[in-house]
Amino acid sequence: MASTFANKGLYQQVADEAIRYYPYDGAEAKLLAFSENATYVLRDPQSHEPYGVLRIGRPGYHTIEEYEGEMSWLRQINDYTPLIVANPLTGRDGKYIQVVPGPDGRNYSCVVTEFLKGETLENGDDSYSTDEYEQLGEITAYLHRQSYIWNGTKNIVRTHWDYDTMIGDHPIWGRWQAFGGFNEEQRDELTRCCKIIRRRLERYGKAPENFGLIHADLRGSNVMVDESQIKVIDFDDCGFGWHLHDLAGSISFIEDRDFVPDLINAWHDGYCKVMPFTDTDFVEIDTFILQRRLQLTAWLASHSDSDPVKDLSRGWVEGTMYLADRYLHVFG
Known part of the structure; x- marks a missing residue:
């Protein structure tokens, strides 16, 4: 492939x-x-x-x-x-x-x-703006609300993004274990994390209020900023998934950066302007962040010839294990 x-x-x-x-x-x-x-x-x-x-x-x-x-x-x-x-x-x-x-x-x-004018939110210099992430959260909520109330959603044929198709037995982007940088001890720790993720997602459940048609890759490179407007592009991965997956997707490849909590809080503030966000949702943010990180790990492994992979792979193991350690400290 x-x-x-x-x-x-x-x-x-x-x-x-x-x-x-x-x-x-x-x-x-x-x-x-x-x-x-x-x-x-x-x-x-x-x-x-x-x-x-x-x-x-x-x-x-x-x-x-x-x-x-x-x-x-x-x-x-x-x-x-x-x-x-x-x-x-x-x-x-x-x-x-x-x-x-x-x-x-x-x-x-x-x-x-259509060709949309603007600069991508992901500008390569780490100058991520909480104001822009607040707008991104609001935009995400509009997408979720529209798919929730649209009668035609049930007739859409799209990929289902859940534990099984992301990091489970039938992963669409391949197995995260195929990424060559982890040693045996690290793979064992990530496997423990996966078991916890699966249990927590089974308890979280799939309901119309938390699972529906989503963008599924709503990160900085797929958001255009044009003066005060934010425009969303690249719906190629849109499908049925948890709403929180779009939050995790918004911080793809930067999940371990120290400024990410500020971005998440800003995203949350924007989202709540349009859609409710429960305490149960809030508790599972880290679950979705780690699941997305492992899904991206599989993507890096299965797309080794893709342009961005070499740069993105630098420090990937260390960043992933930092997230895993933090996850096990809270939920292990």
């Missing part, structure tokens, strides 16, 4: 071919990001004005029905919430999802969304 996905040249060929499926004659596809999927800005080669953002999915990651579910939710968010998300754009045939044959004989599902 990783070696095929790592072939940037192949994905560039797919992107160039995909342009023919959209009414952007003469457009060029410039790579924006190469991670779980390949993302390109489609722009006019002379003026460099963007037409939209093309996302090419990894074959087998989503079905057509799952892509259609994502597009349906985007339209609902734009129509029935104050949030700003990138509207999906149709191809020449009027459809949102275009299936493009690749030079390797495989089919690649492609979607194009």
